[in-house]
Amino acid sequence: MGELILAGLFMGLGGTLAMDIWSEVLARGFGQPRPAWARIGRWAAHLPGGRVFHPDINAVAPVSGELALGWGVHYFVGLSYGVLFALLAGHDWLDAPSFLPLWAYALVTVGAGWFLLQPGMGLGWAAARTPNPWKVRGMGLVAHTVFGLGMYAVAVLAAP
Incomplete structure (x- = not known):
């Protein structure tokens, strides 16, 4: 199980880095705004107080270190998604990774943004x-x- 967790951590890191590189390409090449990590950090900082849904996160009191917290949440979620996929897929998939199940999983994870974060x-x-x-x-x-x-690339590189 430790091997699956470690593989998942690396896959999640690779996927999150790929996503960050992609957002930078969109920002520099096409003028697309970068992700609002400070607002995500602000949202996360207010979770322990029991507040999940806000009418407008911009109207919520800023918190110290919200940008760093937002980046931390982003990487924590990416690493967690990687570990969860590795645990679900198992050793057989890691020995011979295929993209389709991973792509389906990656698309399902967008639901957390659509139905919780946003x-x-x-x-x-x-x-x-x-x-x-x-x-x-x-x-x-x-x-x-x-x-x-990004997760798939890491899995292919690590496969025996």
Whole structure:
């Protein structure tokens, strides 16, 4: 089980790094705004107080270190997704990784953003309260595909 956890940590790290590189390519090459890690950190900082859903995270009191916390949450979630996938897929998959199950898993993980994070920050279910919800949804699916590709690349490199 320790090998699965370690493999999952590396896969999650690879997927999260791939997602970050992708967002940087979009920002520098196409003017796409970078992820709002400070607002995610602010949202996470208010969770221990029992507040999950906010009408507008921008109206919530800022917290010290919210940017670093947002980045930490981002990497914690990515690593956790990697470990969970490795545990679900098992040694057989790690010995001969295939992209389709990992891609399906990566696409399913977008649900946490659509149904927890976005409504929690006041953006509505699946970004329904944003100016262009379908663009946000599509960008999320692409970002999670890139996350899956990063995890897959690590798995292929580590396979025997």
